[in-house]
Amino acid sequence: MEINxxxxxxxxxxxxxxxEVIALAGLDVNIEDVSNEILEKARNSISASLDRLVNSGKLKNKDEVLSRIHYFTDIPASVKDADLVIEAVPEVLEIKRSVFDQLDKSTKDTAILATNTSNIRLTEIAEGITKKGxxxxxxxxxxPVVLKLVEVIRSQYTEDEVFETVYEFSKRIGKTPIKVYKDTPGFVVNRINAPESLYFCLVIDKGLAKPEEVDRFARSQGLPMGPYELMDYVGIDTVYHSLQYYAKELSPDYSKCQVYTKLFNDKKLGLKTGEGFYKWVNGKAQIPEAKPTKAVELMDIFALEINEAVKIIEEGVASPDDIETGVKLGMNRPFGPITVAKGLTNAEVKSKLEALYQKFGVEVFRPAKSIAEGKLKTVISMQIAPSKPEEKKVEAAYVSSSDPVIMETKGKIAVLRINNTKNNLINAAVMDGLEKALTDLWNNREISVVIITGNGPVFSAGAQLDSFFSSTFDFMEFARRGERVYKLLSEIPKVTIAEMKGYTLGGGFEMALACDIRVATDDVQIGFPEVTLGLVPGWGGTQRLSRAVGQSRAAYYILTGERFTGRDAYEMGIVSKIFSKDTIDSETLNLAQTIAERVAPISAALAKRLVLRSTNTSLDDGLEMEAISMGLLYGTEDLKEGISAFLGKRKPNYQGK
Ligand SMILES: NC(=O)c1ccc[n+]([C@@H]2O[C@H](COP(=O)([O-])OP(=O)(O)OC[C@H]3O[C@@H](n4cnc5c(N)ncnc54)[C@H](O)[C@@H]3O)[C@@H](O)[C@H]2O)c1
Incomplete structure (x- = not known):
């Protein structure tokens, strides 16, 4: 693909x-905006910036550069012949989608459609257009004229050639690109920065030091600006919005910060409003005199950056070399976290992170999996395959925790991860954890969809047989316990999705069968090995499988213990969607998000009950229950909202009332 x-x-x-960067590199460039007045402002800014280059002796031919820039107020006309379009409209999904919709219709079939988004997922921006690749x-x-870094990011749809062409083109215009193989929140540089933004917030929230004491400390360490002065300079609103976004997409810990929220609500946004952490006069922060604090150490920041870098590598997002380059160039620093990690031992980083976790109580600060397992040095010397991310080994999402069931919430979605040994075996502690999580969620009106999965690449390989029983009665109680908890799962008034990957065997498969919807990877191994061990599926398996696939097929798989794959399960109708191993975590989350956005919660809870009862109710009784449900729904606010959104051709905003 050639870009001219x-x-x-x-x-x-x-x-x-x-x-301006593109014109300076000798190429013609069109620039489009909504009005001529705004374009005039852009023209003046470019001219002033070129003057600075002329004055510093870096540029001679200013007029020639200016003549290569052409101005438009109409998207189709501006992109008619474009080989590459770069979108830089505000960070608002609807605006970006409307621009991409127009680009989809008015660009050449070969044109590359790039976005300069800082946070919004490419997958979300490209949703609904035909040229996703x-x-x-x-x-x-x-x-952009000064900072050398460009993060080149691919989504699951991006064609290899598009990714490589943009990478090479970034070099051609004088930039240093890094490859970001996955469309994840914050990409590389902003993601590395995220935990320290939280850290500096918590330092203030907990009263450990004053901003001026920390900033004096930072300056005493040779930094040009302390963290709070920098945040005031960038804008407290930007920091606040980023943390809100990470709270939704990465970890609810990011919503624990109070001081940014307070400053944001008080409209103290820093330099731009004249006051933030500090008062600003004539573009300068009025930092009170203070002694450098001892409550903050540089090693805290390094450990947090290393931890986040390791998570990025574990997730297959970027290589250690690219992370190092990204942080150096994106944050304008002499070295990044990989260089620092090379000079430290695994034990030093791990103990620092554990201490931070103890002190602040946020999961984000806990050691990443590789650090917890003593593999820091291995992970920072890993290479990530350059152009074929689908071939590299991608580990499914792993959360570092010792809880037998880990619960995370993301907006209206709760994700429950079974977390016990490599294969997420089910024992009494897992049952306790699951029962508690389901009971808590039952009355939580904020949550409308629950995903059940395993921590890491395996859903669950079944019950932990060595923890079974000490007497016949205990064993029977263990079976009843499972039945009770899975009944809770099957009846919870939320939409439940089982995300099946790796192994989904025995008690694990029974757990998945108790959910409303099942999604799976092509190759997940599914089955009931119980009869081959002298048992029967005892947590509802004999009953729920025959209801799902009919008696004859259920008998075959239960009586032979034969395993089958996710693809087979899809063909039998047990599984509703097949997702690739690489993307099942994000695809399942996307599915849950779509359901949470589209579906009225009370309707979903009632519809689910009706479907559940359909197998043991007469048709007449079932129809009567439907009619009564309709009657109940008639009085809900959500019904009014659903109809008015439908008529108004907009997305509904259901409140579950
Ligand atoms: N500002 C930063 O430091 C920074 C850094 C990296 C990435 N980004 C990202 O770059 C993008 C742009 O940010 P910005 O800071 O330049 O924003 P900005 O608000 O300064 O500029 C956005 C421009 O888009 C124009 N616009 C709005 N709707 C449009 C439409 N429908 N068609 C054409 N033009 C339209 C606006 O008139 C405005 O001139 C955002 O996605 C942002 O997240 C910003």
Whole structure:
């Protein structure tokens, strides 16, 4: 793919800078925005920036550069011949989607559609357009003319050639690109920064030091600006919105921060409003005199950065080398977390992180899996395959925790991960954890969808046989316990999704059968080995499998103990969707998000009950129950909202009332 003609959509802080970079590299570039007045501002900003380059002796031919930039207020005309379009409109999903919708219709079939988004997933931006394979991330840093870094990001749809072409093109325009293989929140640089933003918030929330004491400490260590002065400079709103986003997408821990929320609500946004952590006069922060604090150590920050870098490598998002380059160039620093990690032992980093976890009580600070297992040195010397991410070994999402069932919430979704040994075996502690989580969720009106899965690449390989029983009665009680907990799971008034991967055997398969919807990888191993061990499926397996696939098939698999795959299960109708191993965690979350957005919670709870009862109710009774449910729903706010959204052609906003 050859790139000769480029269009930049949006001429704001980033757009005009990106267009200037491209024109400086000798290419013609179109720039498009909503009005001529805004374009005029962009033209002036570019001219002033070029003047600075002329004055410092870096540029001679300013007029020639300016003549390569062409201005438009109409997207189709601006992109007609473009080989590459770079979108830099505001970070608002609806605006980006509407721009991509127009690009989908008015660009050449071969055109690459790049977005400069800082946070929004490419998959979400590309949703609904036909040219998904052409969408790629091209994340410049501010100011684009000065900072060398470009994060080139691929989504699951991005074609290899598109990814490689944009990577090479970034070099051609004088930038240093890094490859981001997965479309994850914060990509590389912002993600590495996220835990320390939380850390500096908690330092203030807990009253460990004053901003000026920390900033004095930072300056005493040779940094040009302390963290709070920097946040005031960048804008408290930007920091606040990022943490809100990470709370939704990465970990609820990010919502624990109070001081940014308070400053944001008080409209103390830093430099731009004249006050944030500090008062600002003539563009300078008025930092009170203070002694450097001893409550903060540089090693805290290094440990947090190393931890996040390790998570990024474990998730297959970027290679250690690219993380190092990204942090150096994106944060304008002499070295990044990988260099620091090379000079430390695993034990040093681990004990520091454990101490931070103890002190602040946030999961985000806990050692990543590889650090917990003593493999820091191995992980930071890993190489990630350059162009075929689907071939590399990708570990499914792993959360570092000793809880037998880990619960995370993301908006209206709760994710429950079975977490016991490598194969997530089910024992009494897992049953306790599951029962507690389900009981808590039962009355939680905020949550409408529950995902059940395993921590890591396996759903659950079944019951932990060595923890079984000491007497016939105990064993019977263990079976009854499972029945009770799985009944709770099957009846909880939320939509439940089992995400089946690795092994889903015995008690694990019974757990999945108690859910409303099952999704799976093609190759997950499924089965009931019980009869081959002298047992029967004892947590509802004989009953629920025959209801799902009919008596004859159920008898075959239960009586032979034969395993089958996710694909077989899909063909039998047990599983509703097949997702690839690489993406099952995010695809299941996307499915849950779609359900949570679209479906009215009370309707879903009643519909689920009706379906559950359908197998042991007469048709007449079932129809009567349907009619009564309709009657109940008639009085709900959600019904009014559903109809008015439908008529108004907008998305409904259900409140579960
Ligand atoms: N500002 C930063 O430091 C920074 C850094 C990296 C990435 N980003 C990302 O770059 C993107 C742009 O950010 P920004 O800071 O330049 O924003 P900005 O608000 O300065 O500029 C956005 C421009 O888009 C224009 N626009 C709005 N709707 C449009 C439409 N429908 N068609 C064409 N133009 C339209 C606006 O008029 C404005 O000129 C965002 O996604 C942001 O997250 C920003």
């Amino acid at each position: 003609k480029v269009t930049v959509i949006g001429s704001g802080i980033m757009g005009h800078g990106i267009a 052409k969408v790629v991330g091209m994340h410049f840093f501010n100011p």
